[in-house]
Amino acid sequence: MPDLLRATQLTKSFGAVRALRGVSFDLRAGEVHALLGENGAGKSTLIKVITGAHAPDSGSLEVGGKTVNHFNPREAHRRGIACIYQQPALFPDLSVAENIALRLETPRAWRRVRSASRIARARELLTRIGADIEPRREVRYLSMPEQQLVEIACAIGSGARVVIMDEPTASLTQNEQHLLFAVVRDLRASGVGVIYISHRLEEIFALADRVTVLRDGESVGTNALDSMNESSLIAMMVGREVSHTFPTAEGAPGDVALSLHELGCSASGVHGVSLDVRAGEIVGLAGLVGAGRTELARVLFGLTPADRGEILLNGERVVVADPRTAIAHGVAYVPEDRRRHGVILEMPIAQNMSMAIHGLIFPGGWLRVAAELRLADEFIASLDIKAAGPGAPGASLSGGNQQKVSVARWLATKPRVLILDEPTQGVDVGAKSEIHRIIRQLAQDGLAVLMISSDLPEVLGMSDRIAVMRGGTITTLLDGKPDAHTVMAAALGKEAA
Amino acid sequence: MKRHFRELSVAAALALLLLALAIFAPNFYSLQPLLSRLTAQMPALVAAIGMTLVIISRQIDISVGSQFGMCAVIAGLLAAAGLPLPVVLLASIGAGAVMGAVNGALVAWLGLPSIVVTLATMVTWQEALRLWQQGRLLNLPPGVQWFGLSQSAGQMALIGFAVALVALGAWVMKNVNAGRFIHAVGSDAEAARLAGINPHRVTFGVFALMGALVGLAAVMNAVQSPQVQPTCGDGLELKVIAAAVVGGVAVSGGRGNLWGVFPGLLLLANVNPALTHFHVQAYWEKAIQGLVILLAVVADGIRSRRAVR
Amino acid sequence: MKKLWLxxxxxxxxxLVLEILLFNAIGxxxxxxxxxxxxxRQSVEIGLLALVMTPVILTGGIDLSVGSLLGLCAVTFGMLWGELHWPPWVAATGAVGVGAMGGCVNAALITRLRLPPLIVTLGTFSLFRGLAExxxxxxxxxxxxxxxFLALGNSFFLGVPVQAWVFVVVAVAVWLLVHRTTAGRAFRAIGFAPEGARFAGLPVERRIAQAYVLAGAVAGLAxxxxxxxxxxxRANAGIGYELAAITAVVLGGTSxxxxxxxxxxxLLGVAAVAVLGNGLSRILSITAFSxxxxxILTGAxxxxxxxxxxxxxxxPGAKGRGRSG
Incomplete structure (x- = not known):
């Protein structure tokens, strides 16, 4: 019996970034195949190739024994591939029954809507997965997990042979999780192949038959789960010691620059965060996606202001109500999403660099182009930014150089505390070690650096101390140089083996 | 209850207004003037059907007033030339559909913002009409008014027809796939595309239909008087948008219901007669329309903010 | 980018030059x-509205209410002078104040309640005109x-119509605002990426509000x-001016x-529309319908x-899609 799906040596690059470097993967009928890996390991790219959102650069994909030549979402849908995303793509203003119907029926404009049969089918599908959702309700009144169940009902209704679930339990309660597991087991029993992405090891052990671990765009290996335990799985994810060396700290850190006491923000789910960051020190903030790291950074930068606890800067209690007050207090934030938040792509890099210090270099609000160009030239030289000149638009730069522009904007504010959110995500290897060198130099110059990263070697190599977040708060603080296993175990909520 | 809150509250406001008129200005209810006033709103009601669909698909059309004037003049000229009424009606609907299709093509396939496109076509048609007719009134042949029926029979026919059209529209929106596509595109155009719906075609179709309905409405207006005024469509767009928005159509698209245009339009239409009956100047109509639009969007804004949390 | 719009x-x-030469040759x-x-004279008011519409559109917004606001301010001015017997120049200040207040209404609804500028200014478009009526x-x-007072609109100063001097002053001021101040920089940043501007610590709401208030105040001046x-x-002053202003701005290369x-x-957009309208009406000798x-020309x-x-x-090809890994 052929595999439901077989990917052979897939590669895919985005500019200089090689997201997939020859990944092979197979899915059998009636199995749950877990896909595991850190952020940026290539999971989502692999999924996007399978669902037809991206065409691979090389390699082949077979579905049901037939090679796929045209990569587009409808084609994938026709071949029986369904994907349930964390953020369901439903019509919020239509009812559950209609959402399911629009997914499953061929769209013919002048066909009579058979509401009764639509509702009946929706009810039947929802009952099959044990979801207690009224088909006539509009989707916007449903909770996120309920919307996910509707997506699953769509997948089942379309007779999908391959069902991909991307962190389906991220927002589910315990009860809903058990319900979902039962659904997944039913799917498996009916011969469907399920690709299951999750960071929760207990789920993977409870549910999956095999696991494939991806790292740096490559497949580390595929194993049957009954031959593994948590420790060996973590070892697979962490991998060998990293080859490239990180710049080392010299001298002892100075006074506490940033101090958080029981900080919380109910709107973003951050709670009870206490942490000290010293001048000259790099504190790595590790954790899984959704652990609340970016949310914490946004609280510190005033994008979602704190409503509990306190922030002390150089021992002085401050209220950070919006980004402007954060900047005034010497807090700088290099955001994760460089293209949407970090750099305004259409604007020249000089203008991007001066954007956070308008009040400083443009006294009275009058632009001084000469001063701006001088600033840009300085940073282009000191950060070694490859660009046609200070007038080049941000979009014309590579990812790594855009990131340097984003860093330059915040260095220009002469901050005391620098928060970096995934500073080397989507950056090629050469630029990566350069950015690492810059970060270390900044700490050396007396900045307190808080570095969020999902890249485990980076966290381990760069940080003087590591704080691990889970569920919106810091659960573990690791001094010295912990090993990868310990950090990963803490992020996963396990005792270190 | 929750989903029809807007419609019900507007209906309640309308009931209150009508009750106040019953107590303080009972002669508001004398039959013939009441019937005339109601009939006078029927063209706007028909246009409001189209506007509801346009707004549900997350667009807007402010050229309907100019389209209305253009169609009215075309219909008037053809009727004056002695063509039979069905031909006149078809010509007017066709002219409207063409003007709507121009908007639709520019919005759907060139991806231009509908507000600017329809603002431009609004002025183009309006000034073209002025240049062409120079404000002349057109006299209609005798058989045209009230379709040659008696006045009250004609009024009844118009009201019956308009109400039937709303009912038909509401039925189609609910029971034919095309209607659901409009909701789908307004709700999330990208998701609609993934579901195999062509959002461009839906948008184009909605604008063309809007134009056709305006053509129909123009004839329904023309038959109510012995003359056609080229300026008869002035301000129609705001009245119709206000009726739709007040009737519960969300300006953010996707949501809304044709039945809401009844209380919406009647509430707006009765503001002016009510003002006169309470001896307030009648010139406040436009200001009140603007205020009502703003109130409706503010209410929507506050509601959706609360829903997002 | 810069080269493109240049x-x-x-x-x-x-x-514009060709237009002028052509009309001069045949007209x-x-x-x-x-x-x-x-x-x-005929293009100063629309030109003023177009000038202040530029920052609004640069932020990615639109203001449909300026023509109506012009009408309301005209009526206010008339009333302050005619009924309250204020001296014309004091009444003019009052009209500008009313314009600024109208702009505040737009700004408050757009920035405080986060409503779309389009529908907000469509509502005030009707509201302001209705109040004027x-x-x-x-x-x-x-x-x-x-x-x-009438000299402002009908006389010459140093051989140039008086209102042209006012226009020049406003044009220089708006040019400096957009091209030489941090506010202008912020307008652009907000127009390109409102979230990105917020992450850079720019006062997004305040800048947007300023653009609408400025538009209102200048509508009062116009x-x-x-x-x-x-x-x-009269209450019908400035009907359709919002469209003419938007046309000039878009024609002038603003996205x-x-x-x-x-x-x-x-400014070039304003001039091109004005010259074209005037020239055509002269060639066709139908001045009555200019x-x-x-x-029609403006719309087309x-x-x-x-x-x-x-x-x-x-x-040049669609923007690159965001990547992920």
Whole structure:
């Protein structure tokens, strides 16, 4: 019996970034195949190739024994591939029954809507997965997990042979999780192949038959789960010691620059965060996606202001109500999403660099182009930014150089505390070690650096101390140089083996 | 209850207004003037059907007033030339559909913002009409008014027809796939595309239909008087948008219901007669329309903010 | 990017010069002092609105209410002078104040309640015009202004129509604001990426509000000039001016989606529309219908400019999609 799906040596690059470097993967009928890996390991790219959102650069994909030549979402849908995303793509203003119907029926404009049969089918599908959702309700009144169940009902209704679930339990309660597991087991029993992405090891052990671990765009290996335990799985994810060396700290850190006491923000789910960051020190903030790291950074930068606890800067209690007050207090934030938040792509890099210090270099609000160009030239030289000149638009730069522009904007504010959110995500290897060198130099110059990263070697190599977040708060603080296993175990909520 | 809150509250406001008129200005209810006033709103009601669909698909059309004037003049000229009424009606609907299709093509396939496109076509048609007719009134042949029926029979026919059209529209929106596509595109155009719906075609179709309905409405207006005024469509767009928005159509698209245009339009239409009956100047109509639009969007804004949390 | 819009303005300049040469060649008495003054007088109010519409559109917004606000300010001015017997220049200040207040209404609804500018200003479009009509009972007009005031709209100073001097001052001020201050920089950043601007610590809400308040205040100023030129204050002042202003701005190379654009482009856009309208009406010798003709032209030009802008933008290929890994 052929595999439901077989990917052979897939590669895919985005500019200089090689997201997939020859990944092979197979899915059998009636199995749950877990896909595991850190952020940026290539999971989502692999999924996007399978669902037809991206065409691979090389390699082949077979579905049901037939090679796929045209990569587009409808084609994938026709071949029986369904994907349930964390953020369901439903019509919020239509009812559950209609959402399911629009997914499953061929769209013919002048066909009579058979509401009764639509509702009946929706009810039947929802009952099959044990979801207690009224088909006539509009989707916007449903909770996120309920919307996910509707997506699953769509997948089942379309007779999908391959069902991909991307962190389906991220927002589910315990009860809903058990319900979902039962659904997944039913799917498996009916011969469907399920690709299951999750960071929760207990789920993977409870549910999956095999696991494939991806790292740096490559497949580390595929194993049957009954031959593994948590420790060996973590070892697979962490991998060998990293080859490239990180710049080392010299001298002892100075006074506490940033101090958080029981900080919380109910709107973003951050709670009870206490942490000290010293001048000259790099504190790595590790954790899984959704652990609340970016949310914490946004609280510190005033994008979602704190409503509990306190922030002390150089021992002085401050209220950070919006980004402007954060900047005034010497807090700088290099955001994760460089293209949407970090750099305004259409604007020249000089203008991007001066954007956070308008009040400083443009006294009275009058632009001084000469001063701006001088600033840009300085940073282009000191950060070694490859660009046609200070007038080049941000979009014309590579990812790594855009990131340097984003860093330059915040260095220009002469901050005391620098928060970096995934500073080397989507950056090629050469630029990566350069950015690492810059970060270390900044700490050396007396900045307190808080570095969020999902890249485990980076966290381990760069940080003087590591704080691990889970569920919106810091659960573990690791001094010295912990090993990868310990950090990963803490992020996963396990005792270190 | 929750989903029809807007419609019900507007209906309640309308009931209150009508009750106040019953107590303080009972002669508001004398039959013939009441019937005339109601009939006078029927063209706007028909246009409001189209506007509801346009707004549900997350667009807007402010050229309907100019389209209305253009169609009215075309219909008037053809009727004056002695063509039979069905031909006149078809010509007017066709002219409207063409003007709507121009908007639709520019919005759907060139991806231009509908507000600017329809603002431009609004002025183009309006000034073209002025240049062409120079404000002349057109006299209609005798058989045209009230379709040659008696006045009250004609009024009844118009009201019956308009109400039937709303009912038909509401039925189609609910029971034919095309209607659901409009909701789908307004709700999330990208998701609609993934579901195999062509959002461009839906948008184009909605604008063309809007134009056709305006053509129909123009004839329904023309038959109510012995003359056609080229300026008869002035301000129609705001009245119709206000009726739709007040009737519960969300300006953010996707949501809304044709039945809401009844209380919406009647509430707006009765503001002016009510003002006169309470001896307030009648010139406040436009200001009140603007205020009502703003109130409706503010209410929507506050509601959706609360829903997002 | 910069080169692209520079080129747009160069093209527009060439078109404008060609227009002038053409009309001068075939039209009668086109480039006479009289006719030039005529063109200037007729385009100052729309030009003022176009100037302040530029920052609004740069932020990615739109203001449909400026024409109506002009009407409301004209009526206010008439009432302050005619009923409260304020001296014209004090009444003018009052009109500008009312304009600024109207702009505040727009700004508050857009920035505080986060409502779309389009529907907010459509509502105030109706509200302001309606207030103007209500205040004057629809038809009342204020006339018989003193000659010293009418000079603003009908006399010359140093050989140039008086209102042109006002226009030049406002144009220079808006140019400096957009091209030489941090506020102008912020308008663009917001137009390109409102979230990105917020992450850079720019005062996004405040800048957007300033653009709408400025638009309102200048609509008040335009109202005073309008009243002086036509010698009466009536509720129908400035009907359709919002469209003419938007057309000039878009024609001048400002993207309706925000971010890209310039004040000098807008000035060229204003001039191109004004010259075209005037020239055509002279050639066709249908001066009686010049208003209708320029209306049709404005609408058609706006669509052509928008379509051309969109098609040109599409040509170099769509923006790269965000990546993930």
């Amino acid at each position: 080129r747009h303005e160069m093209i527009l300049l060439v078109v 009668r008495r086109f480039l006479t002092a009289d006719n030039v003054a005529n063109i200037v 209500a205040l004057t009972s629809g038809t009342k007009a204020y006339t018989n202004f003193p000659a010293s 109202a005073v000039i309008f009243v002086s030129r036509v010698t009466e204050a 309706i989606f925000g971010g890209v654009g310039s004040v000098h482009g807008t 208003r209708e003709l320029s209306g 030009l706006l669509i052509v400019a928008l379509a051309a802008g969109t098609l040109l933008r599409r040509a």
